[in-house]
Amino acid sequence: MGFYFAQLLTGLANASSLFLIASGLSIIFGVTRIVNFAHGSLYMVGAYLAYTLVSAMDLGAFGFWLGVLVAAAIVGLIGLLIEMTILRRIYHAPELFQLVATFGVLLIFQDATLAIWGAQDLLGPRAPGLDGALRIMGEPIPEYDLALIAIGPLVLLGIWLLFRKTRWGVLVRAATQDREMVAALGVNQAWLFSATFVLGAFLAGLGGALQIPRETVSLQMDLSVIGEAFVIVVIGGMGSVTGAYVAAVLISVLNAFAILIFPQVSIVLPFIVMAIVLTLRPHGLFGAAGSEHGAPTEPEQPLRLMGEKGMMILFAAMAVFALSPVIVGDFTTVLLVDVMVATLFAVSLHFMMGIGGMVSFGHAAYFGIGAYAAAMMVKQLGIGMLPTIFLAPAVAGAGALFFGWFCVRLSGVYLAMLTLAAAQILWGITFQWQQFTGGDDGIVGVWPAGWASSDKVYFYLAFVCCIGGIWFLRRAAHSPFGYTLRGIRDSRTRAEAIGVDSRFHQWMGFTLAGAVAGLAGTIFAFSKGSVFPDSLGIAQSIDGLIMVLLGGIHALAGPILGAGVFVMIEDWVTRLAYWRVIFGIIILVVVLLAPDGIAGGINRLFARIRAVRKGGTA
Amino acid sequence: MNMRRILLGAIASLPLLGLTPGMALAAEDPILLGEINSYTRLPAFTEPYKKGWQLAVEQVNAEGGIDGRMLEVISRDDTGDPATAIRIAEEMVTKDGVTLLFGTFLSNIGLAVADFAKQKQVLFLASEPLTDALVWSKGNKYTYRLRPSTHMQAAMLAEQAAKLDAVKWATVAPNYAYGQDAVKAFKAELTRLRPDVEFVEEQWPPVFKIDAGSTVRALEAAKPDAIYNVTFGGDLPKFVREGSLRFLFEDRPVVSLLTGEPEYLLPLGDETPEGWIVTGYPPAAIETEEHVAFAKAYMDKFGEEPRTGSIVGYNSILAIAAALRKAGSTETEALLEAMEGLQVESSPTGPFMFRAADHQSTMGAYVGKTALVDGKPTMVDWVYADGADYLPSEEEAAKLRPAE
Incomplete structure (x- = not known):
């Protein structure tokens, strides 16, 4: 007993740690609708700062808690800086675009932390006065765990009082419910958003600082916590702080007991719980359906078929591209294959997000299924490369058909998170099921058939498949099916009123996008020779997301530009020392110059040139 | 007219381009080596490694290089992604024209590059990846591995573990291929040496995401006589701290893989557990002539003590230089022939060779106990375990490899 x-107590102590970081994320999302990828970085910086402050002051118990609070306060200030210099300028960008900026911030933080604190993991001091263990019912319980068990609910209480008893809290809750209305009532949004972001950053910093007696301070802290933090927020219901606490307790306590029975389950447990919760309660445990306000403010421009001039330019560009292997070296050919694979993947994701209105954080699942299906067909079933190129995407499509059925029941960020859960569960199975998938040692020796093994021949094979896939999705976007999808995206209610089965259409759109992502995965597998x-990991999904958003979600050309720019810059920049800072800054510059993505930026540029010219001739 | 003549002339002279510079430069042209590693993903291990090979390259070149040709390393960051590593390898081979590839830390990247090497028929010396598959189940003609593998290090520890009285064992290992291999190899070796042992509990925390408190409790609940630990990096201090707080290690021997490596031992600081039996590397205590010279040169150049990564990086270049000298050529076929049974007579860790049957080097590791000496974590009572003693015979090893 x-x-x-x-x-149970161990689980509760972990729950408090998770809650601190998740609560900040939840508050920030609730008010500003920013999916903050940099939240893990704030947590990491909080831990590093606390390590330095506590070690430097050496003032006993007082010094420890002071150090923790000062570290959290500094992180709050860093949050203010990020909000004022970057995020504030892009609140009017399309939904989710801000996450690209936070991704840039994350990259910058990674290198900055490495430069300041060095590569070696740091073991912080234990909390003075709380460095032993108590015996409770004969079992040793660390005193610091007991402190954490108390701190979690205390912070929850503090936030509750802040939200219920102060005018500022009332405004935050109002903004969480309907920020348009709050703005209409004359509340200074800029001020409200800054304050919210500072509070969220402070909580992240506090979470990190409080971890130093339990955890090594390391450069992996940012990414290791962010996934779980999102899961907690979503299970609890976006914007609900109480929900975040309940979800943190649920996950941590479940994990503490689950590893007694099935030790391997830890890697996917949070995602399985999230999938179950979202299937049963589409807005999380404590979340409510969002108000219609706060959704995209501007209706999107309808897609237009390309004009004659545009077609000519497009064909010319295609012809140059098709001839490029003759001119450039073998390596550039290989790089171009990577660009094409990334483009096809981004275009399929764009089809889902931009045309279908379904944001996906787990699109890599279908890319990965395609790659694995191809590898297994070639290596284990002995099927040839050409039939595989047709069959593997079909398998990916079947996977998307299965997961899509669940996902299209949700909308917005909840849908996105369910796609992430699906991807993570698949990743866990692939990772764990060694006999079948090779585990993380993967499957090697998946090279193209002999006739296609030269870089040039493979380039043309990839060219046919990728351009074919892009053309196919483009046709689909302009087909009656595509019109219906766009109709549902813009107004589900009206689409249903005219008799459209919106779920079925979205489900089919999801499947189609999955199958094309699978095609990209197949081409990828043969070009790399191993999977x-x-x-199918989070990083691959995020890369796709960044490409689509960076390119511009409102234009069909967006993902093509985004993928090309992303792959080319990454290939160039990783040659440099401290490349993550440079990459991060490039992303931020693009984000600030073109808040509607590269395609939007180019459109505005041309419009301005045209205007100037007209002005000149008139 | 004029234009056409120039063009024709240029085309006609093209074959000469291929000849003259090649011949003229043969003597001074540097030998290009392609190096790939996870510099941004795992800087704690790869930074010392980079310094190690930089020092060795400097020394080889200071002594006149390889038959008058200098070594030049093109080094790139794989960002921790196998697909990126393949692209970089492709660039190095097709565009830069490197003689061979070396490096990599993560096992999956090692395997990806090994398979690439086989496809493109270029020599690959995997410096750091530990996975057994690299030289056994997925071994190939073009891939050699330097560092003592998971199996070897686990076998070194099993030998020590067998001397303990402990009968009931519990294991804790990160849940991925490295952890799984390490537990499997340890179980097999220990059961072979001590048929009476039983394994009563195993814990598989996710790598770098250990829920240390719960894991410790689960191990404690099984009441084992001894524990075999494979967690490392950020997970290790958490495990140590939560374990000591909950008295998991009281009167219970712990056998721990890689924990003696400075990369993992130093962050433990004054909380280093006493008396864990570990594999690792005690840089300050090795007093062979070669090691003292190496450690001094390293200290002079970088102002810090070498770490395990430094030794691996340094020995990689020593092995490559030996292979180039023996082959007397930069052709892959000649190099492959040179690598078979290649002897590296002198290195900071002593002589080692590359076995022809499975392409594994016999470089060993240090086995000892953890301790705090003058407040600094280190290894005591250590011995150098020669890798050759912990490998299956060459005939057996050859059977583990796929048919060429």
Whole structure:
């Protein structure tokens, strides 16, 4: 009995840690609608700052808690800086675009932390006065765990009082419910958003600072916590702080007991719980359906078919591209294949997000299924390369058909997170099921058939598949099916009123996008010769997301530009020392110059040139 | 008219371009080596490694290079992604024209590059990846591996573990291929040496995301006599801290893989557990002539003690230089022939060779106990375990490899 009680306490201590970081994320999202990828970085910086401050002051218990609070306060100020210099300028960009900026911030933080604190993991001091263990029912319980168990609910209480008893809190809650209305009532939004972001950053910093007696301070902290933090926020219901606490307790306590029975489950447990919760409660445990306000403010421009001039330019560009292997070296050919694979992947994601209105944080799942299906067909079933190129995308499509059925029941960020859960569960299976998938040692030796093994021949094969896939999705976007999807995206209610089965259409759109992503995965597998679980990991999904958003979600050309720019810059920049800072800054510059993506930026540029010219001739 | 003549002339002279510079430069042209590693993903291990090979390259070149040709390393960051590593390898081979590839830390990247090397028929010396698959189940003609593998290091520890009285064992390992291999190899070796042992509990925390408190509790609940630990990096201090707080290590021997490596041992600081049996590297205590010279040169150049990565990086270049000298050529076929049974007579860790049957080097590791000496974590009572003693015989090893 004592043993199980002790296990429960351990779970509760972990829950407090998770809650601190998740609560900040939840508050920021609730008010500003920013999906903050840099939240993990703020947490990491909080831990590093606390490490430095506490070690430097050496003032006993007082110094420890002072150091923790000062570190959290500094992180709050850093949050203010980020909000005022970057985020404030792009609140009017399309939904989710801000996450590209936070991704840039994340990259900058990674290198900055490395430069300031060095590569070695740092073991912080234990909390003075709380460095031992107490015996409770005969079981040793660390004193610091007990402190954490108390701190979690205390912070929750503090936030509750702040939100219920102050005018500022009332405004925050109002903005969480309907920020348009709050603005209409004359509340200074800029001030409200800054304050919210500072509070969220402060909580992230506090979460990190409080971890130093339990955890090594390391450069992996940012990414290791962010996924779980999002999961907690979503299970609890976006914007609900109480929900975040309940979800943190649920996940941590479940994990503490689950590893007694099935130790391997830890890697996917949070995502399985999230998938179950979202299937049963589409807005999380405590979340409510968002108000219609706060959704995209501007209706999107309808897609237009390309004019004659545009077609000519497009064909010329295609012809140059098709001839490029004759001119450039073998390596450039290989790089171009990477660009094409990334483009096809981004275009398929754009079809889902831009045309279908379904944001996906887990699109790599179908890319990965395609890659794995291809590898297994070639290596284990002995099927030839050409049939594989047709069959593997079909398998990916089947996977999307299955997961899509669940996902299209949700909308907005919840849908996005369910796609992420699906991808993570698939990743976990691939990672764990060694006999079948090779685990993280992957499947090697998946090279193209002999006739296609030269870089040039493979380039043309990839060219046919990728351009074919892009053309196909473009046709689909302009087909009656595409019109229907866009109609549902713009107004589900009206689409349903005229008799459209919106779920069915979205489901089919999801499947189509999945199958095309699978085609990209197939081409990828043969070009690299090996597949690993990374191909369906979060990083791959995020890369796709960044390409689509960076390129511009409102234009069909957006993902093409985004993918090309992203792959080319990455290939160039990783040659340099501290490349993450440079890459991060490039992303921020693009974001600030073109808040509607590269395609939008180019459009505005041309419009201005045209205007100037007209002005000149008149 | 004029234009056409110039063009024709240029085309006609093209074959000469291929000849003259090649011949003229043969003597001074540097030998290009392609190096790939996870510099941004795992700087704690790869930074010392980079310094190690930089020092060795400097020394080889200071002594006149390889038959008058200098070594030049093109080094790139794989960002921790196998697909990026393949692209970089492709660029190095097709565009830069490197003689061979070396490096990599993560096992999956090692395997990806190894398979690429096979496809493109270029020599690859995998410096750091530990996975057994690299030289056994997925081994190939073009891939050699330097660092003592998971199997070797686990076998070194099993030998020590067998001497303990402990019968009931519990294991804790990160949940991925490295952890799984390490537990499997340890179980197999220990059961072979001590048929009476039983394994009563295993814990598989996700790598770098250990829920240390719960894991410690689960291990404790099984009441094992001894524990075999494979967690490392950021997970290790958490495990140590939560374990000590909950008295998991009281009167319980712990056998721990890689924990003696300065990369993982130093962050433990004054909380280093006493008396864990570990594999690792005690840089300050090795007093062979070669090591003292190496450590001094390293200290002079970088102002810090070498770490395990430094030794691996340094020995990589020593091995490559030996292979180039033996081959007397930069052709892949000649290099492959040179690598078979290649002897590296002198290195900071002592002589080692590359086995012809499975392409594994016999470079060993240091086995000892953790301790705090003058407040600094280090290894005591250590011995150098020669890798050759912990490998299956060459005949057996050859059977583990796929048919060429």
